[in-house]
Amino acid sequence: MSDFDAASFLDRLGLRATRPRLRIARILFADRQDRHVTAEWLADELARQQHPVALATVYNTLHALTEAGALREVRGASPGTIVFDTHTGPHHHFYDETTGELTDIPADAITLQDLPQAPDGKTISGCDIVIRLR
Amino acid sequence: MSDFDAASFLDRLGLRATRPRLRIARILFADRQDRHVTAEWLADELARQQHPVALATVYNTLHALTEAGALREVRGASPGTIVFDTHTGPHHHFYDETTGELTDIPADAITLQDLPQAPDGKTISGCDIVIRLR
DNA sequence: ATACCTGCAAAGTCTTTGCAATCAA
DNA sequence: TTGATTGCAAAGACTTTGCAGGTAT
Numbered sequence: 001m002s003d004f005d006a007a008s009f010l011d012r013l014g015l016r017a018t019r020p021r022l023r024i025a026r027i028l029f030a031d032r033q034d035r036h037v038t039a040e041w042l043a044d045e046l047a048r049q050q051h052p053v054a055l056a057t058v059y060n061t062l063h064a065l066t067e068a069g070a071l072r073e074v075r076g077a078s079p080g081t082i083v084f085d086t087h088t089g090p091h092h093h094f095y096d097e098t099t100g101e102l103t104d105i106p107a108d109a110i111t112l113q114d115l116p117q118a119p120d121g122k123t124i125s126g127c128d129i130v131i132r133l134r
Numbered sequence: 135m136s137d138f139d140a141a142s143f144l145d146r147l148g149l150r151a152t153r154p155r156l157r158i159a160r161i162l163f164a165d166r167q168d169r170h171v172t173a174e175w176l177a178d179e180l181a182r183q184q185h186p187v188a189l190a191t192v193y194n195t196l197h198a199l200t201e202a203g204a205l206r207e208v209r210g211a212s213p214g215t216i217v218f219d220t221h222t223g224p225h226h227h228f229y230d231e232t233t234g235e236l237t238d239i240p241a242d243a244i245t246l247q248d249l250p251q252a253p254d255g256k257t258i259s260g261c262d263i264v265i266r267l268r
Numbered sequence: 269a270t271a272c273c274t275g276c277a278a279a280g281t282c283t284t285t286g287c288a289a290t291c292a293a
Numbered sequence: 294t295t296g297a298t299t300g301c302a303a304a305g306a307c308t309t310t311g312c313a314g315g316t317a318t
Contacts, residue, residue, distance in 0.1 A: 016292060018298060039283080054300045059283065061298095076210020076262055080282060080307080094252070097259065105250055113245035118228070118267055125231065125268035128210055133252055134259035150317060152273060173308080188275045193308065195273095214282080214307060273316070280309070290299070 004030035013068035020046075020053040024061050028086055029070070035086040036074065036102040076130040077102050092129035105131070138164040147202035154180075154187040158195050162220050163204070169220040170208065170236040210264040211236050226263035239265070 006025040007017045015021060027045055028035055039058045046053045053061075062084050065071040074083040077095045083102060090107040110129060118124050140159040141151045149155060161179055162169055173192045180187045187195075196218050199205040208217040211229045217236060224241040244263060252258050 016297065018292070020299070055282095056284075056301080057299055075213060076264055079207075079209055079216065080214060082213065082283080094250075094256075096256065103253065109248060109250045111245075111247035113247065114243060116228075116239050116243045116265075118265075119237065122228075122230065122267040124265055126266040128262075128264045128266070130210060130262045130264075131249075131252075131258055132260040132262070133256040150272065152316070154274070174306095189307095190276080190309075191274055216308080270318095271316100272318100274314085276312095278309105278311085281307085282305100283307105284303105284305070286303085287301095288299105289301105290297105291295105292297080293295095 006030075013065070013070055015064055015068060020057050021061050021064075023049070023051050023053065024058070024065075028065075033086060034104050036083050037086075038078070038081055038083055074102060074128070076128050093131070094133055095130050096133045098134065105129070140164075147199070147204055149198055149202060154191050155195050155198075157183070157185050157187065158192070158199075162199075167220060168238050170217050171220075172212070172215050172217055208236060208262070210262050227265070228267055229264050230267045232268065239263070 004026060006022045006029075009025055009029060010017045010021055023046060024042065027042065027049075028037065039055060039062055042062070043053060043055050043058045046058070062071060062082075066073055066084065069088060071084045071086060072088045074085050074093060077083050077093060078100050085102070087104055092105040092107065092110060094103040094105060095101075096103070112127070115124075115127075138160060140156045140163075143159055143163060144151045144155055157180060158176065161176065161183075162171065173189060173196060176196070177187060177189050177192045180192070196205060196216075200207055200218065203222060205218045205220060206222045208219045208227060211217050211227060212234050219236070221238055226239040226241065226244060228237040228239060229235075230237070246261070249258075249261075
């Protein structure tokens, strides 16, 4: 299978290795590196694996992982739904309007020129590009 | 005040000139050209002007105006809230994470190079860039 | 006349919160 | 032990829907 050590993974993030978190970490980080999940999908997946976790706990964990820097919230896609991305580095997304699916676009696949100045005393904290597909 | 003719404005869009729509059209299109409104703000504004309109009707009208091409929904900003933009042409946004405020960025202020190909049989239907400010 | 529109309230979707019971360290 | 975490259910924020009554053309 995988030699992913969920316990030390959580440890390194400063998160307690509880049972739900171990299971969630394995689902999210064991194999693929570019997952885009919603809380609901994750809760369903856990249930499918015969290890149901309360939806509230799923949200707690996703937010904890986000604060710890292991996940990133994607804005601008599925309206009304938070999508969590296991790829935390700079990159952008295709959003398929038909299926709701997100696909990564490497950051260097898009060149931004003449990025405008941030107004007054503000700092640019991030830049999301979503290319919608139909 | 303004010489904005809400009745013919709606007419041109193929929308019936009902009382709520006339009021909404005036608020949105009479003066400024770059408004970003939420349904709730608009309902509050109508109430403030002593012409309350049911929230459901506000949503109906905003969606009708969007389908008619007079508004555009902005994605990727305020999570969980639909923002309607009176500026329908191509452009992008600053999103102030502190205030939730949206500001326009002219389309030509950003140059996209090497836009990636859309996958398989898909077409690019739009591109939203949101620059987050802190 | 008649199709469309409005308002109200109820229902829906997604997310967060409160709190007692449980668990990791 | 002891504070963090879980689960459940209830509450919240935002949006949509159903439908009876009203309205523009």
